[in-house]
Amino acid sequence: GGGGMANNCEPISPFIDAFVLGDGEESVVELVGHVRKARAAGLTKRELLLAAARTFDWFYVPSLYEVQYDGPVMKSIQTLEEGLEVRRSNAVVKDYESAPACMRPIVPFIEAVHERVSVEIMRGCPGRCRFCQVSFCKRPIRHRSVERIFEIAKAAYEASGFDTVSLLSLSSAEYPELEALLKRLHGYFKDKRVGLSVPSLRVDRQLKLLPQLLTSVRKSGLTIAVEAASERLRLLMNKPLSDEDLFAAVEAAYEAGWQRVKLYFMVGLPSETEDDIRQIVTLAKDLGRMRKRVAGSTAQINAAISWLVPKAHTPLGWLGQKPQAYFDWAKQIILEEKRAQKAGFVKFKFHDTRGSILESAVGRGDRRMADVIETAWRNGARFDLWDECFDFDSWRQAFEACGMDLEKTAAFEFEPGACLPWEHLGGPDKDYILGHYYETQKLVGEAPDPPDFEGG
Numbered sequence: 001g002g003g004g005m006a007n008n009c010e011p012i013s014p015f016i017d018a019f020v021l022g023d024g025e026e027s028v029v030e031l032v033g034h035v036r037k038a039r040a041a042g043l044t045k046r047e048l049l050l051a052a053a054r055t056f057d058w059f060y061v062p063s064l065y066e067v068q069y070d071g072p073v074m075k076s077i078q079t080l081e082e083g084l085e086v087r088r089s090n091a092v093v094k095d096y097e098s099a100p101a102c103m104r105p106i107v108p109f110i111e112a113v114h115e116r117v118s119v120e121i122m123r124g125c126p127g128r129c130r131f132c133q134v135s136f137c138k139r140p141i142r143h144r145s146v147e148r149i150f151e152i153a154k155a156a157y158e159a160s161g162f163d164t165v166s167l168l169s170l171s172s173a174e175y176p177e178l179e180a181l182l183k184r185l186h187g188y189f190k191d192k193r194v195g196l197s198v199p200s201l202r203v204d205r206q207l208k209l210l211p212q213l214l215t216s217v218r219k220s221g222l223t224i225a226v227e228a229a230s231e232r233l234r235l236l237m238n239k240p241l242s243d244e245d246l247f248a249a250v251e252a253a254y255e256a257g258w259q260r261v262k263l264y265f266m267v268g269l270p271s272e273t274e275d276d277i278r279q280i281v282t283l284a285k286d287l288g289r290m291r292k293r294v295a296g297s298t299a300q301i302n303a304a305i306s307w308l309v310p311k312a313h314t315p316l317g318w319l320g321q322k323p324q325a326y327f328d329w330a331k332q333i334i335l336e337e338k339r340a341q342k343a344g345f346v347k348f349k350f351h352d353t354r355g356s357i358l359e360s361a362v363g364r365g366d367r368r369m370a371d372v373i374e375t376a377w378r379n380g381a382r383f384d385l386w387d388e389c390f391d392f393d394s395w396r397q398a399f400e401a402c403g404m405d406l407e408k409t410a411a412f413e414f415e416p417g418a419c420l421p422w423e424h425l426g427g428p429d430k431d432y433i434l435g436h437y438y439e440t441q442k443l444v445g446e447a448p449d450p451p452d453f454e455g456g
Contacts, residue, residue, distance in 0.1 A: 006060075007137055008312035008422035011362050011369035013062035018049055021058045021426040022090030023123075025099050030056065053084055058091035060425065067367055072412060074366050074419045090426035096123060096142035103155040105162075116164035116197065117156040121149050121181070125170035129227070130238050130440055131266065133311040134170060137427050141174075146181045153185060157194065165189065166197040199223065222253045225264040229279035233269050236443045238436070243283075250287050254294040261287060261301050267330045268308035268322040271444045274451040277330050280305070281337040284346045301346045305334065307356040312364055313427035315436035317420070320411035321360040327353040354392040355384075360410035361399070366421035371402045 006019045013019075020027050034055060038048040049061045064084060068075040079086055093099045105117065124141035125134065144152075153165050165185065169175060178198075185196055226246065228234050234241050250261060265280050284301045291299035307327050310316045331350055338346060362369055376398035383389040399406040414420060416434060423430050 006425070007133055007427060008363060008425060009060070010367050010421045010425070011365040011373065013367055014370040016062065018052070019060045020091065021060055021088055023093040024091070025093050027056070027058055027091035031059065050081060050084075057085065057089045058426070060088045062367070069366075069368070073414065074421055076419060077424055087424045088426055090137065092140070093123075093142070097144055097148055101152045103152055104159040105156055107160050114166075115162055116166045117153060117160060117162045118166045118168050119149055119152050119156070120144070120168045121172065122169035122175050126174050127171055128238050128436065130236075130315040130436055131269075131308060131311065133314050136313050136433065138170070139428065143175060146177050146184050149181060150184050150188070154188065157189070163193065164195045164197055166199065168199070172198050222250070222258045222260070223262040223264070224250075226283070227264065227266045228269060228276065229265065229283040230276050233272065233276055236271065236440060237269065247287070247290065251290055251294060254291045254299065259291075259299060261299055263287070263301065263303045265303060265305050266308050267305055268327065270316070270319060270440065271448065273448050274333060277333050278337045281334055281341055281343060281346065285341055285343040288343070288345050298345050302349065303346060304349050304351075305331070306351045307353055309356050309360045310364060312420070312422040313433065315433055315440050317364060317433070318414040318416060318437055320413040321357065323407060323411060324353050324357055327356075352387065352390070355390065357407065357410045358392070358395055361406050364412075364421065365409070368402070372398045372404065375401050
């Protein structure tokens with residue numbers, strides 16, 4: 001196992017022999033070499049796993065650890081073998097410039113969702129949004145050079161013929177040579193009618209880049225992760241985005257030819273008020289109407305609403321999730337406010353609250369969650385990310401069969417000093433995240449009282 005799920009792999013650890021934590025480009029190669037030598041030496045499976053765990057601090061073997069519980073929380077986790085450290089670290093590719101890259105992508109013979117060349121330009125994010133797991137776990141920040149990115153993009157384009165090159169990272173605007181990179185790519189691709197896709201631009205940087213992007217980036221839609229409609233909540237989440245920068249950037253986008261804007265919002269943040277929720281509609285409406293002043297017609301605004309899922313290795317990981325009744329109430333408030341403000345050009349898309357609740361319950365779980373997963377599977381749970389296959393009641397019954405309550409598990413709050421199921425699994429130092437947690441709690445204490453809602 002590996003990848004993002006390994007950030008807290010305890011819920012599935014009884015099913016998996018070992019996990020590689022962190023970057024995989026180099027670690028997997030090292031691991032394969034170790035396995036070859038171990039097999040040549042005639043080691044048993046357990047001997048092989050133990051030797052690898054002692055050799056690589058990013059290699060986690062759940063069966064080599066014993067967990068003690070105290071009611072709903074973990075009491076401790078200890079190794080079963082001498083000389084084996086409890087805490088595991090993330091593997092890190094230090095020479096990111098020379099790291100392997102996909103220069104001959106497979107071209108499907110059917111239409112795919114993303115038919116494009118994808119080039120990772122940077123790994124990690126300088127931001128510290130308190131709800132975001134990856135920004136805390138993907139450290140340190142590393143960049144590829146302009147020439148290396150151009151080399152990868154050119155080779156992948158020539159091998160595939162895709163008409164779009166997407167520059168990927170958690171925050172592309174933080175790439176230190178973004179303007180030079182865009183000029184280099186545009187100089188080669190402009191005559192080939194190949195567009196550039198630059199996701200994750202921060203709005204304060206877009207103002208400077210938009211004139212240059214006018215002829216090089218497809219302008220079908222502009223996507224901005226606002227997360228919260230009020231500056232107060234953005235500050236609480238450590239996302240420094242002012243309304244002034246937001247409106248100035250969107251206005252510049254309209255002037256440069258953009259016609260549609262997609263906004264991402266998150267509901268269920270700590271200290272959120274009813275006014276914060278209603279402001280989502282107001283902000284979306286105001287951003288849409290701004291285009292009428294600039295270009296003569298209102299913009300189409302697509303607003304995606306997700307429900308906060310507290311994540312492992314984040315300052316919000318100690319907090320419980322809001323109940324489904326709260327999310328249902330918030331959704332009703334947004335739809336009522338949209339009708340009241342006559343914002344028909346704003347289209348809201350809501351994530352399935354049940355899926356978010358299940359994600360919260362499982363994602364912060366310990367090894368006992370494996371019994372729930374197996375029970376749900378035996379009861380027919382398959383392809384649960386497909387709406388037509390997702391059976392929430394089946395999962396609720398699986399929790400009950402294992403002596404747990406799904407909603408209470410999702411809403412569970414850890415004490416600051418509790419032993420967390422993921423604290424031994426890579427990620428940043430626990431005390432560092434606790435500092436962010438206490439800062440969040442301090443800001444929450446200064447915030448208005450949260451709203452009352454029907455059913456809560």
